[in-house]
Amino acid sequence: MKYALLIYGDDSEWIDLPPEEKAALRAEEMPQWVTLFEELGKADPSVAGYELNNRLTAKVVKVRDSEQLVTDGPFAETKEVLGGVFLIELPDLDEAIRIASLVPAARTGSVEIRPLVE
Amino acid sequence: MALIYADERAWESFSDEDREVAYAQYRAFADDARAAGVMAGGDELGSTRDATTVRVRDGETLVTDGPYAEVKEALGGYFVLECDTVEEATRWAARIPGAGHGAVEVRPVYVDPAEVQL
Numbered sequence: 713m714k715y716a717l718l719i720y721g722d723d724s725e726w727i728d729l730p731p732e733e734k735a736a737l738r739a740e741e742m743p744q745w746v747t748l749f750e751e752l753g754k755a756d757p758s759v760a761g762y763e764l765n766n767r768l769t770a771k772v773v774k775v776r777d778s779e780q781l782v783t784d785g786p787f788a789e790t791k792e793v794l795g796g797v798f799l800i801e802l803p804d805l806d807e808a809i810r811i812a813s814l815v816p817a818a819r820t821g822s823v824e825i826r827p828l829v830e
Numbered sequence: 831m832a833l834i835y836a837d838e839r840a841w842e843s844f845s846d847e848d849r850e851v852a853y854a855q856y857r858a859f860a861d862d863a864r865a866a867g868v869m870a871g872g873d874e875l876g877s878t879r880d881a882t883t884v885r886v887r888d889g890e891t892l893v894t895d896g897p898y899a900e901v902k903e904a905l906g907g908y909f910v911l912e913c914d915t916v917e918e919a920t921r922w923a924a925r926i927p928g929a930g931h932g933a934v935e936v937r938p939v940y941v942d943p944a945e946v947q948l
Contacts, residue, residue, distance in 0.1 A: 716875055718905070720898045760871065762831055762910065763940040771916060771936045773923040780924045787835050787935040790899050794833065794937075797908070799873060805882060812884035813891040824898040825882040826905075829874040 714801050714828040715808045720792040721821030723766045744816040751814055756801040763796045792821050799828070831910050831939055832923045835903040836932030838877055855927040863911060868922060872909035903932050910939070 726734070752759045770785030770793075786793050795817065802808050805825065812823040844852065863869040878897040885892045897904060909926065913919040916936065923934040 714873075716873065718898065764831060765938040765940050769916075769938050771920055771923075773920050773929050773934045773936060774932075775924050775929045780920075782920050782924075785935050786937070787833070787903075787933050788899060788901060792898070794905070797831075809882065809884055809891070809893055813886050818884055818886040818891075821885075822898045823884045825884065826878070826897075827876040827880050829876055 713804065714799065714830055716826045716828055717798040717800065717808070717812050717815065718794055718824040718826060719796040719798075719815055719817050719821065720790075720824065721795045721817045722792050723795055724791075727766050727768060741816045744814075748811075748814045748816070751811060752798060752800060755807065755811060759798060759800040761796065761798045764794060766795075767793045795821075831908055831937050832919070832926060833905055833935040833937065834907045834909075834926060834928040834932065835901075835935065836906050836928045837902060838904050838906065840931070841906070842877075852927060859925055859927060860909075862925070863909070863922060868911045868913055868918075870910040870912045872907065874907040875905060878904045906932075 729737070752761070767786045770787075772783045772785040772787050774781045798815075800808075800811070802811065808825045812818060812825055815823050817823070841849075841852075860869060860872065881895075881897040883894045883896060883898050885894075906928070911919055911922050913922065916938070919936045919938075923929060923936050926934050928934055
């Protein structure tokens with residue numbers, strides 16, 4: 713089964729951090745990400761991952777009566793927003809849960825597991 | 831990344847014929863985007879009824895059934911579009927069938943050349 717691991721986190725504090733603090737935090741978390749990437753690669757060598765830019769960069773597009781409406785996003789007005797996605801082939805949900813629990817952001821935010829339609 | 835949010839109940843109420851029409855519209859969009867050289871991937875997500883959410887707090891993995899957020903219009907799929915500008919991305923997003931009844935959130939993918947590659 714192919715799964716999407718949707719990583720939700722509160723990026724509101726992150727947005728305002730100076731670049732050097734962001735770099736330091738990234739470096740601090742990096743060993744955990746490396747462990748995760750190793751596990752992802754072992755489980756499915758063709759795993760794909762995307763980190764999304766913060767919520768301030770989001771646009772929402774709707775088309776109503778043939779008219780294109782573009783507003784600032786994100787679409788969902790929640791405290792935690794989608795910050796990244798992994799797409800991975802895994803044997804079952806238990807393995808998806810194990811991998812999801814290795815995502816560093818699961819410690820402060822949430823990881824939603826969704827099967828893909830194949 | 832173009833994140834497609836739509837009313838899942840409407841989709842579930844669709845007849846097979848309605849779904850075939852919708853899939854044909856998505857295939858037409860994907861063909862156009864591929865022909866223009868902007869299509870870099872995409873998937874349809876299964877229903878949020880099949881979602882599982884994972885959090886880790888104090889070293890303990892907490893697993894709950896259901897999506898991260900109960901919303902009327904849920905993330906139902908995505909496309910990855912290679913565009914030079916946000917304007918180009920929003921133009922393509924407006925052509926995604928879901929923009930006509932739901933909403934498409936456009937978020938740039940964060941690229942850090944120093945980061946570990948999957």
